[in-house]
Amino acid sequence: MRLSYEGRLVSYEEFLRWLQASKAFATEIVLSRFNIALPSLPTPKSLLLPQREELYHFLWGKREWKVIPLPPASEKVLLLLAPCEAKAVVHVLDEVFLKNAPPDSSYVVRRENLTLLVVGCTFFEATCFCTRVGGHPLSWEGGNCFALPLPFGVYLEGEGPEGRALEPLEKEELEKLVERLAKEALKPLPEKTPEYLYSAFEREVWEEVAWGCLNCGACTFLCPTCFCFDLALEGKLRGAMVRTWDSCMFPKFTLHASSHNPRANPLQRVRQRVLHKFSYFPLRKGKFGCVGCGRCVLACPVNWDIREAVERVVSCAL
Amino acid sequence: MTLREGARKLLEEKSVQGVLGYKRGSLPFRTRPYLFRNPQEVEELVFTPFCGTNLARYLLRLPGDFGKVAVVAKGCDSRALTVLVREHQLKRENLYILGVHCPGMVDWRKLAQWKDLKESEVAFEEGTILIRGVPHPLSSFLEASCKRCRYRSPLEYDILLGAEASPFPFEDHLAALWRLPKEKRWEFFAQELSRCIRCYACRNACPMCYCKECFAESHKPLFIHPSPTLRDNFVFHLGRAMHLAGRCVECGACERACPLGIPIATLFLAVAEIVREHFAFEAGASVEAPAPFVTYREDDPNAFIL
Amino acid sequence: MRCEGTYTPCLLPIEEIIEETRDIKTFRIRRPEDFVYLPGQFAEIFVPGVGEAPFSISSSPTNPTFLEFSIKRIGSVTQALHRLNPGDTIGLRGPYGKGFPLEELLGKNLLFVGGGIGLAPLRSLINYVLSPEHRESFGEVFVLYGARTPGDLVFRWEFPSWEKRKDLTLCLTVDEGDTSWSGRVGLVPNVLQEVFTRSCANWVGIVCGPPIMIKFTIKALREMGFEARRIITTLEMKMKCGLGKCGRCNIGPYYVCQDGPVFSYEMLVTMPEEY
Known part of the structure; x- marks a missing residue:
């Protein structure tokens, strides 16, 4: 869904008043661009797939075990997030937890309670690459409403406070912005990227690509699309089944009880992360599993850059 | 001789199989570790105030039959190498230490407030950092561990290259923390550690964390739950602090690696400080000094030792 | 089988345990009426206080009264299972995966x-x-x-x-x-x-x-x-959810828990050798 130009303009004050009336959160990307006093989230998935979630309790009572399902704690929330982050929710998380049957019962509740306010981007940062993976700085696909901070006020589409129509000059400004962004945008990755990468699974280039990675989980934990989780029990005679984020970067992620490990070596784990986002997920769902927010690039302690990795392997496969 | 010339010479003479150093990263002010294998690549070798990654970490991952490798080493890197040699993780004869004087490592996150800042717009002069021509005191941009660094130049090296770096004041940010009552200190750590997402970046960046299986990820026995509760975050970080007592080389790699900016090095620096005080020992500062936790002396002055 | 919550198991008593070998036992559980499955499918067995693991169902769906799981003692969950006696309770969720074609x-x-x-x-x-x-x-x-x-x-x-x-x-x-x-x-x-x-x-x-x-x-x-x-x-892979969500049992683009565990060799040769 792209800008219709048919939206309305509200003043910053009015916009803030509306936010304050709702239970609003903003992701750090949005907060760093938009100076609003809202509680911040390191990544939008922390609302939908909290890092720690008790799924059910169990306890030993009066000679028998009991299992007590826990309905997810959830309330209506307004989340301000960048277009790439909204895409992560709609294209990836919804795909896995809603559309892939059966839907995840706690995700369903939290998702229904979530209103996505997509905040458009007026510039690209050094880490941004949304347009390489089919995104756009002004797209609000899947969102409930769209806000764009402009010098003369906040341009709004979808749900939200009333406002006035744009003046012709203001509309012109907006068009200029769209034009500038189009000029600055990076080209999309080749259409066959998922196939190219898949065909390069066994190439030696992965040695070189995977070299610097420390195999920590900073990238995957902060990634808005990484959804892998662990189910880990807590307690003996009473306790909980806890769902918590897990990472394909961790050596024990795929460790069998028999001690066999199909991805025992760091190279295999790096390859898994790249291919899951740029090959496996797209081959299944027809869209990239990466939204180009650049968080992983920024968070990486050693500046391991997934953009370079994809380009390097694709160039080998071509 | 410059660092590049030194590295090139080693590769040309084939006296090493590779030079472990830094090259420019994909973002301004970021550098990344790189193993230079041939002399033509050396053009890309850099050493700037943004080369914080402790390279000793990467030596542990080289294949056993790699042969001799040269490594660029600041003071803290050289301390890490010394400890790793003593702990039989590396062989000194397989190392060629290219010592460099450390100018103090700058926290690139602190430059984020200048929008679109380019590397060419930042310069360093004695004790100051010039950002778009405006001087600022360098010390306020340094990483926490660097501010209280005692050994900026390497203690152990095969060749020492480059110019000596200008001094900056020793600033002990731990002192303020020590002065706080116990409860306040606990509160400080509790607040910081409650943010930890246990991505293990700190551990994986640490040159001293080379256990094949970390206690934090052990299933049998299970020491901590994989989900990050404050309690288990404490167990993880305190457990690591105990493992690092007398071994931490105060490089600050952990803090630099933290994606959430938790000042985690504080904990390890504090432990190093305790070891310094009670055992007059600094990890990796001397090749011979006995390491406190693997040394038994009958005449140990400490009353708590039987 | 219907339970409240996607990952919540239903508790069932073990009816009978057959000692197959020194490290394999077959556990027989009364089959819940709504547990409809095909040969080749698997289920997650939950041992309270210990954990959960996936096991293939070794009984035939034509058996209306019992479900059987034949389990080798390898990890912590299987060890705990082997310590159980008839009458003890386990949790069950499933069936999962595609069975034989x-x-x-x-x-x-x-x-x-x-x-x-x-x-x-x-x-x-x-x-x-x-x-x-x-x-x-x-x-x-x-x-x-x-x-x-x-x-x-x-x-x-x-x-x-x-x-x-x-x-x-x-x-x-x-x-x-x-x-x-x-x-x-x-x-x-x-x-x-x-x-x-x-x-x-x-x-x-x-x-x-x-x-x-x-x-x-x-x-x-x-x-x-x-x-x-x-x-x-x-095939066998490390699994947690059994529902194609937790992300660990993939071989290339296929999830063993959802697209498998049964695969034809024709399919297998197109998959990366990472299992």
Whole structure:
């Protein structure tokens, strides 16, 4: 869904008043661009797939075990997030937890309670690459409403406070912005990227690509699309089944009880992360599993850059 | 001789199989570790105030039959190498230490407030950092561990290259923390550690964390739950602090690696400080000094030792 | 099976435990009415206070009263299971995964090749095929089953009922015999080429066992002329959710828990060798 130009303009004050009336959160990307006093989230998935979630309790009572399902704690929330982050929710998380049957019962509740306010981007940062993976700085696909901070006020589409129509000059400004962004945008990755990468699974280039990675989980934990989780029990005679984020970067992620490990070596784990986002997920769902927010690039302690990795392997496969 | 010339010479003479150093990263002010294998690549070798990654970490991952490798080493890197040699993780004869004087490592996150800042717009002069021509005191941009660094130049090296770096004041940010009552200190750590997402970046960046299986990820026995509760975050970080007592080389790699900016090095620096005080020992500062936790002396002055 | 919450198990008592070998036991549970499954599917078993793990169902869906799981003692969950007694409670959620492609097997002769505990998922299909309501839909049945030693053979209590039948050939082998063993000695893939001497036309090979046994059995089947699409195997990967969500059991773009665990060899060759 792209800008219709048919939206309305509200003043910053009015916009803030509306936010304050709702239970609003903003992701750090949005907060760093938009100076609003809202509680911040390191990544939008922390609302939908909290890092720690008790799924059910169990306890030993009066000679028998009991299992007590826990309905997810959830309330209506307004989340301000960048277009790439909204895409992560709609294209990836919804795909896995809603559309892939059966839907995840706690995700369903939290998702229904979530209103996505997509905040458009007026510039690209050094880490941004949304347009390489089919995104756009002004797209609000899947969102409930769209806000764009402009010098003369906040341009709004979808749900939200009333406002006035744009003046012709203001509309012109907006068009200029769209034009500038189009000029600055990076080209999309080749259409066959998922196939190219898949065909390069066994190439030696992965040695070189995977070299610097420390195999920590900073990238995957902060990634808005990484959804892998662990189910880990807590307690003996009473306790909980806890769902918590897990990472394909961790050596024990795929460790069998028999001690066999199909991805025992760091190279295999790096390859898994790249291919899951740029090959496996797209081959299944027809869209990239990466939204180009650049968080992983920024968070990486050693500046391991997934953009370079994809380009390097694709160039080998071509 | 410059660092590049030194590295090139080693590769040309084939006296090493590779030079472990830094090259420019994909973002301004970021550098990344790189193993230079041939002399033509050396053009890309850099050493700037943004080369914080402790390279000793990467030596542990080289294949056993790699042969001799040269490594660029600041003071803290050289301390890490010394400890790793003593702990039989590396062989000194397989190392060629290219010592460099450390100018103090700058926290690139602190430059984020200048929008679109380019590397060419930042310069360093004695004790100051010039950002778009405006001087600022360098010390306020340094990483926490660097501010209280005692050994900026390497203690152990095969060749020492480059110019000596200008001094900056020793600033002990731990002192303020020590002065706080116990409860306040606990509160400080509790607040910081409650943010930890246990991505293990700190551990994986640490040159001293080379256990094949970390206690934090052990299933049998299970020491901590994989989900990050404050309690288990404490167990993880305190457990690591105990493992690092007398071994931490105060490089600050952990803090630099933290994606959430938790000042985690504080904990390890504090432990190093305790070891310094009670055992007059600094990890990796001397090749011979006995390491406190693997040394038994009958005449140990400490009353708590039987 | 309906439970509140996607990952919440239903608690069920163990009816009976059969000691199969020194490290394998079969657990028999009363089958909940709404537990509808196909041979080859699996379920997650929850041991309160210990954890949860996926196991293939070794009983046939034609058995209306019981569910059976044959479980080898390997990790913490299986160790805890082995310590349980009849009457103790376990949690169950499932069934998960795709079972054997029954449609494709209709009218075919079936060659089952199992190794060790790998017979468990095959047994579900064997008993399904042998059941009076389905027997006519399938052709001949040939079962080759091997284990390390005679003491490692599972379901020995059931073999007499199979051997009695005229429509099934059962052939047992062990890697290493002992004084009690008068049967065949030899590795499954080698024995396979000795004992299965028929033309492979209209036969489908269904293989399950340890990875190395699967690998060499498939090789043998290929040499014997089996087409890639006529070889079926079931795979094992580390799993948590069983629902294609937790992200760890993928082999390339396929989730073993959702697209498998049953795969044809034709499919397998297109997948990266990372399992």
